Amino acid sequence: MGNVAASLILRRDGDAVRIVERGTAERGTVERDTADGDRESVVEAADFPRFVADREATTGGSPPRWVWDDTTRWYPDLLRAGVRVHRCLDLRLAHDILRRSPHIDQRTLAGDDLARWDALQPTTAHDAALFDWHRHEEHLDAEAEYDRQQRAVDASGKRGPLELLLAAESSGALVAAEIDHVGLPLREEVHERLLTQLIGARPLPGARPAELERLLPEIRAALDAPDLNPDSPKALLGALRSAGLDVSDTRAWNLQQLDHPVIAPLLAYKKLQRLANANGWRWLDTWVSDGRYQPGFLPGGTVTGRWTAQGGGALSFPAQIRGSVVADEGWRFVVADVAQLEPRVLAALSGDRAMSEAASESDLYEGMVKRGAVKTRRDAKLGMLGAMYGSTSGEGGRMVARMTRLYPRAFGFVEDAARAGERAEVVETYLGRASERPTGRWTRALGDEARADESRERDRKKWGRFTRNFVVQGSGAEWALCWIATLRTLLWRIGPQGADLELADRPHLVFFLHDEVLVHTPEALADEVVAAVRTAAAEATRIMFGRFPIDFPLDVDVCRSWADADSRAVRMDDADDADELDAGDGPASG
DNA sequence: GATGCTAGCGCC
């Protein structure tokens, strides 16, 4: 990720910020740069944003790296002050990764405040309002932790991949903070109109929306259950059974198979009720203001390294309401997603040439069909999903068995990961994020003495499916982090340059969803943004996999509304299997 | 009234 001119290690000290500047004569070493020496300065909190802005502006070509305990404790304030940084090292996120890594000598990370670093949690907008800004972290010694981490990584034997992982993770933290800062453009009036069309006008507090109120008597009549509340799964299940329907749960997919007058209105009701609950008026009031939705992204929130979000449901933003996401006047969205990210990552991490050859097609599954490996796209997909999730029976299981002969390296790779998990071993992503160790009931299930017990055997298999998927999902998340980190840097160079131009004035990332990004950009710069998105993907591939031949083709759309980014929909229409497999197109694959 | 759990469904 380029040469680092200097690391500036930050620590809050009362109402001031103490900054230790460490030259890095030799990248990654802990030795102090004797030519330059450590410089320590103390800056009043009020002057800190300007200090950062100056350093960002004056370090010609080689911006500093800000080393801080936790991006969520530093960066939002800077962004509010109009200051953006090029790069950082997030010690909290790095600590989490290193603490789990089997390549790290954990003694190297041990310090007086180890437990505090272990327990350090990101702050949220909610916390920020509750707690004084330096209450939690003022005693955390970033300099000591930084030194420990550097030593640990240097001695790990995996320095290159781990440094890349920590850099990518840290860049992700910057992206997340920036997205939360600017927000996703979402027009309240469009959303309200959409809700009104689908479920009726905004109801009075406590009342059901009109469309639900309309469906309710139909459902009750069809089941001869005049007081039924369909929102109660228990009551609904009872009513369905009383009506003579043979059901064991009330899932929509199961109800769909049944032939009964209640099914149509009930499924319609469930669908609309879900929308009203998850993304209705209350959601709008809570999470959207002044035309912006703030997703509350938490980088590294998942064991596999995928992000999570808190509160607003950002990671399950329904396709149904993406029409509310509308670019500003004179602006556009550039929407890009990767087709079959995880299968492609698997081909590369296992070094499976046959699979990477099939991946030279924009549709990996068609590539397999075209090369005669499988008969239909549907078969290819069932087999790939089965391999990544651990199907053992049914069509998926059969395809896994067949395709294992065609792609022994890729299929063997996930198989090995599953076996390792079943033996209670830790598995790793491509860059070295380690899976958590089994605890609690899992420890018992994975012990040697557990062999004969059926329920423990089930648990053992389940843990194997987790580690099987971990290596693929986690490595896919790493590719995606490299992608958005590079894209973020490229976007900053597009369009007019100037210190007075803030993030929201330029092309900027507004959403990230595992394998998909949204960039909000002035219309005139959209073509440049499209090129940047593609360049960043190619660069991510090179950074991760070097010369191994693997393609990560993107579907890119320039549009006014997220709903108009229809490459995904078109591809699913073309497919012969959109309805047979789960609602999406597989894991983070499009 | 607060808390923790499950069922169900949304996303990848």
Next chain:
DNA sequence: AAAGGGCGCTAGCATC
């Protein structure tokens, strides 16, 4: 007999 991974979020419901 069947056996697909990772999440968040809501309402309902049991419990304290």
